[in-house]
Amino acid sequence: MSQKILVIADHHDGQLLDATGRAVTCAADIGGDIDVLVLAHDGQAIADEAAKLAGIANVHLVNNAANEHAVAAILAPQIVAFAQNGGYSHVLGPNTTFGKDLMPRVAALADVAMVTDIMAVHGPYEFDRPIYAGNAITTVQAPDAQMLVASVRCASYGAAEKTGSAAVAAATVEAELPTHTRFVGLEQAKSDRPDLQTAPKVISGGRGVGSEENFRIVYDFADKIGAAVGASRAAVDAGYVPNDMQVGQTGKIISPELYMCFGISGAIQHLAGIKDAGTIVAINKDPEAPIFELADIGLVGDLFEIIPALDAAVS
Amino acid sequence: MKILVSVKRAIDYNVRIQVAPDGSGVVKNGVKHSMNPFDEIAVEQAIRWKEDGTATEVVAVAIGDDAVAEQLRTAVAFGCDRAIHVKTDDEVQPLTAARVFKALAERESPDMFLMGKQAIDDDANQTGQMTAAKLNWPQATFASKIELADGKAEVTREIDTGLETLSVDLPAVVTVDLRLNEPRYLKLPNIMKAKKKPIEALAFDELDVAAATPIKTVTTKAPPKRAGGIMVETVDELVAKLKEKSLI
Numbered sequence: 001m002s003q004k005i006l007v008i009a010d011h012h013d014g015q016l017l018d019a020t021g022r023a024v025t026c027a028a029d030i031g032g033d034i035d036v037l038v039l040a041h042d043g044q045a046i047a048d049e050a051a052k053l054a055g056i057a058n059v060h061l062v063n064n065a066a067n068e069h070a071v072a073a074i075l076a077p078q079i080v081a082f083a084q085n086g087g088y089s090h091v092l093g094p095n096t097t098f099g100k101d102l103m104p105r106v107a108a109l110a111d112v113a114m115v116t117d118i119m120a121v122h123g124p125y126e127f128d129r130p131i132y133a134g135n136a137i138t139t140v141q142a143p144d145a146q147m148l149v150a151s152v153r154c155a156s157y158g159a160a161e162k163t164g165s166a167a168v169a170a171a172t173v174e175a176e177l178p179t180h181t182r183f184v185g186l187e188q189a190k191s192d193r194p195d196l197q198t199a200p201k202v203i204s205g206g207r208g209v210g211s212e213e214n215f216r217i218v219y220d221f222a223d224k225i226g227a228a229v230g231a232s233r234a235a236v237d238a239g240y241v242p243n244d245m246q247v248g249q250t251g252k253i254i255s256p257e258l259y260m261c262f263g264i265s266g267a268i269q270h271l272a273g274i275k276d277a278g279t280i281v282a283i284n285k286d287p288e289a290p291i292f293e294l295a296d297i298g299l300v301g302d303l304f305e306i307i308p309a310l311d312a313a314v315s
Numbered sequence: 316m317k318i319l320v321s322v323k324r325a326i327d328y329n330v331r332i333q334v335a336p337d338g339s340g341v342v343k344n345g346v347k348h349s350m351n352p353f354d355e356i357a358v359e360q361a362i363r364w365k366e367d368g369t370a371t372e373v374v375a376v377a378i379g380d381d382a383v384a385e386q387l388r389t390a391v392a393f394g395c396d397r398a399i400h401v402k403t404d405d406e407v408q409p410l411t412a413a414r415v416f417k418a419l420a421e422r423e424s425p426d427m428f429l430m431g432k433q434a435i436d437d438d439a440n441q442t443g444q445m446t447a448a449k450l451n452w453p454q455a456t457f458a459s460k461i462e463l464a465d466g467k468a469e470v471t472r473e474i475d476t477g478l479e480t481l482s483v484d485l486p487a488v489v490t491v492d493l494r495l496n497e498p499r500y501l502k503l504p505n506i507m508k509a510k511k512k513p514i515e516a517l518a519f520d521e522l523d524v525a526a527a528t529p530i531k532t533v534t535t536k537a538p539p540k541r542a543g544g545i546m547v548e549t550v551d552e553l554v555a556k557l558k559e560k561s562l563i
Contacts (some may be wrong), residue, residue, distance in 0.1 A: 012476055071481070072444065073453055097474040101456045104409065104444035113410045113530050116439045126533065131437055132332045136341050139533040146528070180487075181453040184469060184480035197475070201562070225563055233493070243459070243473050243494060249438070250493055252475070258562045268331070275538065279562060281553070296544040299553050309550040314563055 003032025003124050006083050008093040008102070009050050010070075011040065016049040018198045019094035021159030026152040027092055028055045028160070029121040035060060036166075037082060039075050041068035044168075052162040060171040069183035070098050076105040077175040083147060084110070085173075089124070095151040095253075096197075107149035115142055115150040129153070133249040133272035154197065155255035155276050189242045193219075196245065199228035202256040202277075204247055206270075207234035208263020208284065208303060215240050217307050218262060224311060230254070232264045248273035262303040266291030316426035316463075316485070318361045318370050320395065321416060322377045323351040324386045325436040338534040350386045353431025357491045359498040360461065361429055362394040369463060372396050374423060378415050380404045384514060392501045392509035399423075399515045401522065409437075410527040413445030418522035420450055425486060427468065432457050432490040443490035453483035459494040 005027045010017045020036065027034045035058045036050045047061040060082070066074050079102075083091045091106060093099035095117050107114035119137070120128035125144045128137050130153070142148050196202060203222040209215055215235075222229045230247040231240065247254055249269040255276035262283045264270060271294055274280060282295035283306050292298040299306065326332060327347040335342055350358075364370035375390035375398040377383045387398040401415050420428055428447075433440035447454035455461075455470035459478070462469045463485075472479045473492045483489075519525065547553045557563045 072456075073447070076448065097457060097472075100440050101444065101454075101474075104441035105448040105454065107441070108410065108413055108445035108448035111410070111527070113408060113527055114439075114441055114445075115530060116441060130538070131535075132326070132341060133435065133438065134538060135332050136334050136535050137538050138340075138535040141531040141533050143528045143530070178451070178453070180484040181455075182482045184482050186477055186479045188477040237494070242477070244475060244477055249435070250433070258557070269328070275541075279557075279560060280541075280544075281557070292544070292546070294541060294544070296541070297553060297556055298544060298546045299548075299550070300546070306550055310554065313550055313554040 003030055003089045004087060005030060005032050005034045005090040005092060006086065006088040007034060007036045008079060008091065008099070009036050009038040009046065010094050010096050010098045011038070011043070011046045014045055016046050017096070018159050018195070019096045019099070019154050020050060021053050022154040022157040023092050023094045023152040024053050024056060024160040025157040026118055026121065027090070030090060030124055032089070033057045037079065038062065039064070039067045039078060041065055047168045051166040051168050052164050053166070054161040054164040056164060056166045059166050059168045061168055062171050062173055066177050070102070071181050071183060072102040072105045073181045074177050075102055076109055077177060078173045079106050080109045081173045081175040082171065088147065090148045090150070093151050094154050096154065099151045103149055103151050110147055110149065112146045112149055113142060115140060115148070117153040118150050119153045119156040133268050134275055135268065153253065155253045189244055193222065194226065194228040196228040196230050196247070197252055197254055200256050201225060201227035201258045202230050202254060202260070203227045204230040204232065204259065204261040204264060205235055205240070206232035206261065206264030207238060209235060209240060212240045217304070221307050221311055225314060227258070232270050261291065262307065264291055265289045266294060316370055317372045317374070317423070318364065318427050318429060319374050319376055319420060319423055319425040320354070320357050320361045320390070320429045321442070322354045322358065322375050322386050322390050323431070323434045324348050324377070324379055324383045325351045325434055328352050328435050334535055334537045338536060340532070340535050348382070350389050351431050351434045353433060353491060353493070355498040356493065356495050357429040357431050358390050358393045358395065359496050360491060363496065365394060374399060374425070376401070376416070376419055378403060378407045378412055387514050388509050389501070391512045392506045393499070397513050397515065399517060401517050401519065403519060405526065406529070408527065408529050409439050409441035409445055412442045413449050414524045414527065415519070415522060416442070416446040417449040418524050420446070422522070427485060428488045430488065430490045432492050443488050447488035450488070453487040454490070455481050455483050455487060456490045457492045458489050459492050461489060461495070
């Protein structure tokens with residue numbers, strides 16, 4: 001039986017996020033017709049961008065003032081109504097905080113189980129997913145007689161190419177939207193650096209960096225080589241950097257080509273976020289630090305001497 | 316106000332888990348278990364509200380086999396007034412847990428259901444959202460700050476783009492993130508006293524709940540090992556290796 005897959009677009013500030021394209025790549029592995037659903041306030045530009053994703057059949061755009069902010073309680077009933085009317089076999093979202101918040105609500109409204117963090121596809125209803133902070137991989141089989149709701153582990157998939165030209169169609173959904181949840185505000189950490197979740201190079205700092213001021217040298221070096229900046233939980237908890245920079249089991253899971261970390265010991269929870277990186281480079285003054293067990297290249301030494309030397313060497 | 320707080324028993328977060336050689340799962344026998352760390356944060360929050368007079372009653376709830384009673388005792392030692400143990404020897408997946416929690420919420424009528432944002436064993440991050448959906452209550456996930464006033468909660472959420480604030484009507488389901496608080500260390504007298512507090516046992520059929528069609532586990536394996544790394548002695552050597560791979 002051919003599958004009919006609906007991918008929920010993740011967007012922010014009028015821009016389609018890369019995570020959507022990654023979910024489309026996973027959908028292509030499942031196989032079948034792939035549609036993208038954009039729920040927005042004024043989403044034409046987002047839908048047009050989504051239409052370029054290779055491999056998709058249609059983009060459905062639901063414009064509604066209620067969708068101005070991505071509130072799960074408001075989006076979920078619309079998605080369930082749209083997916084059930086359209087006869088979709090699969091509804092996929094990315095495992096961004098948007099998808100993590102939303103997809104379980106969609107699944108429960110449809111009264112179906114959900115698969116979190118698909119990292120590989122074995123069949124339309126059989127997938128690999130990580131458990132125990134990525135220390136085990138489990139192959140799961142979802143019931144095939146009901147709609148499957150799932151989130152896609154973005155770090156396991158590249159974004160679909162933007163060579164397509166799918167049709168964009170305005171859609172309406174009949175769903176009762178709750179009024180019990182209101183968006184109040186968003187405090188955004190401003191950054192001109194590449195996005196942590198999609199950057200090909202990431203430089204991270206941990207407790208060893210020592211202070212918010214000291215993080216300056218990490219930022220400067222990252223800027224020099226065009227890298228995004230991440231951090232361990234210890235650095236976030238110590239107040240050196242904002243929490244949206246946290247990499248790990250409960251922060252962001254990333255898969256850059258190059259991951260360089262300074263002053264990070266390598267707790268299980270941090271390693272869960274970087275296991276898929278192409279090359280892991282660790283700089284730490286403790287030769288026994290567990291990060292060296294995972295690193296492709298390790299250097300024992302003081303980061304305050306090594307970063308300036310690295311800086312000079314790449315100049 | 317009255318608060319329900321859910322507690323899950325999971326392998327302790329410091330344990331290096333072992334995958335069973337036959338692919339049947341991870342080794343759990345003889346391995347240290349404790350309260351899921353996110354649930355500890357949820358319990359701590361509820362107890363802080365009890366201490367400052369915001370909460371009048373805090374009830375800890377858990378689903379699982381007899382061993383789960385240990386984590387409910389821990390919750391009571393934190394200061395929960397009582398505990399409810401929904402007993403089953405079967406594995407409980409999030410949709411089933413949500414059905415149970417919905418039934419408990421309807422029975423107990425709390426103003427808030429606090430949960431951890433995810434359990435560190437299955438890493439599913441579903442149960443809070445599913446429970447909210449089943450109850451048609453608002454949800455505020457990944458909370459790092461919660462302010463209560465006038466029958467509403469203003470919740471600051473940790474999301475990819477920064478910190479989002481939502482206002483939700485109560486009752487609501489709120490799932491907590493790591494930075495909400497620092498759970499206390501339990502004192503021995505409280506642990507002793509907790510042994511005297513009631514834990515009510517309930518069965519699925521007493522709540523009129525049936526397990527959902529489960530997702531089956533076919534096999535569990537260890538993640539692929541990364542190829543062995545090398546250590547370099549100098550920055551120049553490091554730079555040379557990175558240039559070799561065209562990474563800088």
